[in-house]
Amino acid sequence: MSVPTFHNLSFYSDPSANVQRYKDLIKSFESIYHDTPDFISRSPGRVNLIGDHIDYSYFSALPMAIETDVIGAVKVLPGSNEVVLHNTDPAFARESFVLPAEGQVVEIDKSKFSWASYFKCGYIVAQKYIQEKGNHQQPFNGLLILFDGTVPTGGGLSSSAAFCVATTMAVLRANGVTQISKEDLTRITVVSEHYVGVNNGGMDQCASIYGERDKALLIQFQPKLEGQAFAFPVVKPNDMVFLITNSLVQANKKETAPVNYNLRAVEVAVAAEVLAKQFNLKLLQDSNLGTGQLRGFMETYYLQEKGVPLWNNDIDQGIIQLNGVLALLEKIFDSEEKKSGHFYTTENTAKVLGLSTEEFQEKFLSQFPVRYQYLKLYQRSKHVYSESLRVLETLKLLREQTDGARFLSEFGRLMNESQESLSSQFETSREELATLCQVALSHGSYGSRITGAGFGGSVVHLLTTDKVETVQRELREKYYKKQFPNITEEEIQAAMTVSKSGLGTCVLEKTDGSWDF
Numbered sequence: 274m275s276v277p278t279f280h281n282l283s284f285y286s287d288p289s290a291n292v293q294r295y296k297d298l299i300k301s302f303e304s305i306y307h308d309t310p311d312f313i314s315r316s317p318g319r320v321n322l323i324g325d326h327i328d329y330s331y332f333s334a335l336p337m338a339i340e341t342d343v344i345g346a347v348k349v350l351p352g353s354n355e356v357v358l359h360n361t362d363p364a365f366a367r368e369s370f371v372l373p374a375e376g377q378v379v380e381i382d383k384s385k386f387s388w389a390s391y392f393k394c395g396y397i398v399a400q401k402y403i404q405e406k407g408n409h410q411q412p413f414n415g416l417l418i419l420f421d422g423t424v425p426t427g428g429g430l431s432s433s434a435a436f437c438v439a440t441t442m443a444v445l446r447a448n449g450v451t452q453i454s455k456e457d458l459t460r461i462t463v464v465s466e467h468y469v470g471v472n473n474g475g476m477d478q479c480a481s482i483y484g485e486r487d488k489a490l491l492i493q494f495q496p497k498l499e500g501q502a503f504a505f506p507v508v509k510p511n512d513m514v515f516l517i518t519n520s521l522v523q524a525n526k527k528e529t530a531p532v533n534y535n536l537r538a539v540e541v542a543v544a545a546e547v548l549a550k551q552f553n554l555k556l557l558q559d560s561n562l563g564t565g566q567l568r569g570f571m572e573t574y575y576l577q578e579k580g581v582p583l584w585n586n587d588i589d590q591g592i593i594q595l596n597g598v599l600a601l602l603e604k605i606f607d608s609e610e611k612k613s614g615h616f617y618t619t620e621n622t623a624k625v626l627g628l629s630t631e632e633f634q635e636k637f638l639s640q641f642p643v644r645y646q647y648l649k650l651y652q653r654s655k656h657v658y659s660e661s662l663r664v665l666e667t668l669k670l671l672r673e674q675t676d677g678a679r680f681l682s683e684f685g686r687l688m689n690e691s692q693e694s695l696s697s698q699f700e701t702s703r704e705e706l707a708t709l710c711q712v713a714l715s716h717g718s719y720g721s722r723i724t725g726a727g728f729g730g731s732v733v734h735l736l737t738t739d740k741v742e743t744v745q746r747e748l749r750e751k752y753y754k755k756q757f758p759n760i761t762e763e764e765i766q767a768a769m770t771v772s773k774s775g776l777g778t779c780v781l782e783k784t785d786g787s788w789d790f
């Protein structure tokens with residue numbers, strides 16, 4: 274399935290609400306560059322409904338693409354080697370760079386961090402794709418681009434993935450790649466942010482690319498990376514909705530990576546190897562770090578110790594197997610000391626793995642540097658396996674076509690358990706996020722949880738339409754006004770959105786030389 278091209282705004286649920294934004298984009302482009310754009314590249318943000326911090330252990334997640342997005346108007350300049358970037362958001366000042374000589378890949382200056390670094394992430398993967406395909410005889414074209422984004426940055430809704438994917442699509446299209454499959458675009462973009470030093474999984478890019486209107490997505494990593502759209506049950510008499518509330522505490526994933534995001538990725542990779550060591554199992558070294566990963570441990574354990582493969586489509590078997598591995602954790606982390614979170618120093622862990630400290634550092638800490646005193650292996654692996662179990666339990670509810678009322682209460686419970694696990698085992702929550710959950714839950718939310726990386730960002734709530742107003746009113750008074758005494762009504766409204774699922778990445782072209790919006 275190829276990434277689609279449109280000639281109008283019909284992919285939005287309310288095209289007319291977006292007309293002015295696109296007209297403004299073109300007008301600003303023309304006034305900045307004194308030229309007209311050739312096409313527009315677009316990719317949306319996402320909200321993850323359940324299954325956080327398990328994608329980099331290759332377990333499935335259930336997000337949906339949302340209607341807020343990043344759009345970039347692009348003018349292609351054959352014969353030029355300059356790329357110029359402008360943004361409608363004044364926080365992102367003008368940037369430009371010169372393309373390297375043919376055959377070389379764009380470089381990211383690590384000493385000077387800016388939004389252009391994220392642009393270059395998207396650029397590099399497009400460049401490599403074109404070079405790998407071997408059908409690029411010409412030098413890369415110069416570009417003039419104006420971006421406009423409605424996904425809040427650092428808000429847990431994947432503005433970075435939306436921006437990087439829109440960039441990659443723009444670079445591909447500007448250099449002659451008019452067709453690319455969703456599968457290929459996902460495969461190349463999942464690693465894009467690694468170039469700025471964030472060791473993320475692939476959920477965000479996959480959700481942004483595979484998004485469908487009125488559908489959520491099951492993102493699978495194994496046996497292969499793909500997104501499958503599915504619909505939620507119909508709830509009556511009031512429709513089911515997801516309310517997204519931004520805590521307005523910005524989570525800067527890149528800046529805090531050594532103690533937050535990247536550290537979690539190291540902890541789960543080390544946990545997989547420690548678990549494997551107990552059974553003398555050799556794991557496939559296929560994590561982002563080139564080590565074993567937790568799904569890989571589980572798969573190898575079940576095959577070699579029990580003689581059975583991991584569940585495929587048999588959700589009940591998956592539930593049994595995940596419960597089995599959760600019980601196994603209790604046996605392996607068999608002392609209070611190992612469970613305490615104060616045992617796995619670098620030295621202790623290296624010893625458990627039969628490695629020297631230097632070998633341990635080389636294997637786990639050399640690619641994405643992290644800082645820690647102790648690795649919390651028990652807590653992190655418990656979250657990963659229990660969260661994966663919750664994803665399967667949600668799929669079971671969906672597959673059994675559970676009636677609306679039961680779905681609300683069961684899925685709500687799973688969302689709340691996920692929040693509890695993210696808070697106590699994975700430690701990605703914080704007081705502000707907990708307050709958003711508590712207030713909403715005591716006024717009609719069935720389930721409330723952090724969405725995405727956490728450490729700030731947004732909370733997603735499961736509601737019915739009749740409860741939205743009350744929950745918003747309570748959050749206005751008990752969270753936003755208390756937390757930010759000078760906040761305006763407009764800012765509060767922008768922080769709370771009832772999310773509609775939106776279409777994934779697409780390109781917009783003119784019809785007979787003019788824009789049709």
Ligand code: ATP
Nearest residue numbers: 388422426427428429430431432433436526725726
């Ligand atoms: P999360 O991954 O937790 O959902 P996020 O993706 O919104 O959060 P970060 O991973 O911190 O946040 O990435 C934000 C960075 O992405 C910004 O600092 C900027 O460099 C880039 N970015 C995002 N949106 C835009 C945009 N509209 N224009 C330019 N750069 C953007």
Ligand code: GLA
Nearest residue numbers: 325326473474475476725726
């Ligand atoms: C960020 C990452 C994703 C995923 C989530 C947590 O959004 O980019 O790959 O790990 O955090 O689920």
